[in-house]
Amino acid sequence: MNTDHRSGCPINLSLEVFGDRWSLIILRDMIFGGRRHFRELLNGSIEGIASNILADRLKRLMELGMLTKADDPSHKQKAIYSLTEMAISLVPILAHLGAWGRVWLPVSEELSIRAELLEKGGPPMWEQFMVDLRHEHLGAPARASGPTVRAILQAGYEAVVARKALAAVRDPA
């Protein structure tokens, strides 16, 4: 059980889990981007993770109980990574982190619209999102009605992108 921790402080132990530059990025892409495969995570993240780091972090997150891995039945070579409840319960923290970053850091509009929507939706929206994720990743029952939270966030993102593209056409720099 006690495998070499610096201290039993909750904040310290949390840092030992994702106190690095990539683990939370991977979880972000799985949670908000819906990515489930190695290549999706490798090519999909804007930040450009290296494949050896990705492999290492996926392994680590699995050992920590944040992810599981299964064979993709439709594709003998593909592996599907799933979030565990431990990872899904990070949603409120990611929402707070996004809100904090929006206030204090030089975020871009496109990439912070999701954080803004999630902040406005508040804890009820986070809870809906977690239900969606449990459905996707743990096989739990889906919500009865309405679009998924990820679809809502994605729609907001696309609206911003479209609006900026339109503005660029109208007013070429």
Place this chain on the structure above:
Amino acid sequence: MNTDHRSGCPINLSLEVFGDRWSLIILRDMIFGGRRHFRELLNGSIEGIASNILADRLKRLMELGMLTKADDPSHKQKAIYSLTEMAISLVPILAHLGAWGRVWLPVSEELSIRAELLEKGGPPMWEQFMVDLRHEHLGAPARASGPTVRAILQAGYEAVVARKALAAVRDPA
């Protein structure tokens, strides 16, 4: 403005601020431990930070706008580090992080009692705590009445330590 960031994503930018093993530990010790001096931070943290890392992180956090440094008037050699609003507004995130760690990680009872109290106090208690911190670090007005939140957390900690010591006396292993 744009000084070499991996992306404008709020979560990524947040990770660039404290996505390492020490920055949040230092902020934790300042926020919850009330430490203001280099030596207090050096000797006070259970995890045992090295002096060169501490010096580097203090400098970094100052450059990022999370801390300020001032001369201690009572001691020509001492420097006092203060939290900025940017750092104080991390309190809700630290509270969530502590709550998450308490559920999913092998925390020790002594070191997680603060997180437990903060969780039970909820957002109203966090807000009180932030008012206290603004008073301590920014010279803002103090709350009119009642003990500081840190004093409450500290009392809880000491109660646990005392209870465990008593149990050890009564039942020597």
Place this chain on the structure above:
DNA sequence: AAATCCGATTGCATTTTGCAATCAGTTGCA
């Protein structure tokens, strides 16, 4: 006058990271 405390700094070995190339097996398509 001596010892201790102050916020660091230095040197050095170890570990982690970043990057590019590569791997063997699987799949899709001509």
Place this chain on the structure above:
DNA sequence: TGCAACTGATTGCAAAATGCAATCGGATTT
């Protein structure tokens, strides 16, 4: 059938970060 593209990784290597111990010059305490 042949072959290119794609699958989840692995390897080698240079650069950066970390951990650790010793040390610094000045200030304060005893």
